[in-house]
Amino acid sequence: MKRGDVLVLALVAAIALGGLAFIHFSRPDEGVIVIEVEGEDQYVFPLFEPGRDELLEVQGRVGSVFVQLGDGRVRVINVDCPDKLCEAVGWVSTPGRPIACLPNRVTVTIRAMSEDYDFITR
Template sequence: MQKKDLKLIIVVLVAILGFYLVNLIVNSKKGTSVEVYVNNKLYKAIDINDEVEFKIKGKNGYNIVRVHDKGVEMVEASCPDKVCVHTGFINKPSQSIVCIPNKVTIKIKTDKKDSHEDIISQ
């Protein structure tokens, strides 16, 4: 093994460690609310600590959503592929559930005080 090979291995390992640490920081935030969107419009916002189950009826079908244990899951859907149901239980702000045929999106949001957004001024 040459010196260049060893340097390349070290650089790759440092890059992997960096990506891992960034992922840990991003996923360390706790969700505070669940937002359900239908046709890209806010349908319902629910506190993540609530225990609730509800049905969303639309033109294309229905979805049954359950919020529990500080997370959310799609329990049942009328769509043919059931990708949204197979997504399973989510509880981190970087996760989401999407049902494309029924146009339903579920996101976990964090407290506004914790988020750092870029500001662009002119």
């Protein structure tokens, strides 16, 4: 085998492995994070975004709700409301359990795109 052939093979192997690694590690964008205010979709973000760590201020009925968007997860912090139940929920990374700040009428939900069930009862 010539030097050029080895290079081509190495290139093919690298691309093949890179492709497989991409499929394996990037995780499919199988969901969205939906932030609703007063029952209407206000923001929609992809669930997965590598390296994302954003803080979003959402205006609710009582005051501000800060939504922290991570890669594949979301949580609510620093809420202007008396009970702070939504903060206690912590990070959420799967559909089925929305984070709700009822006094502010703000909800943060992960909606699945590829689960093999439609709803979760709990």
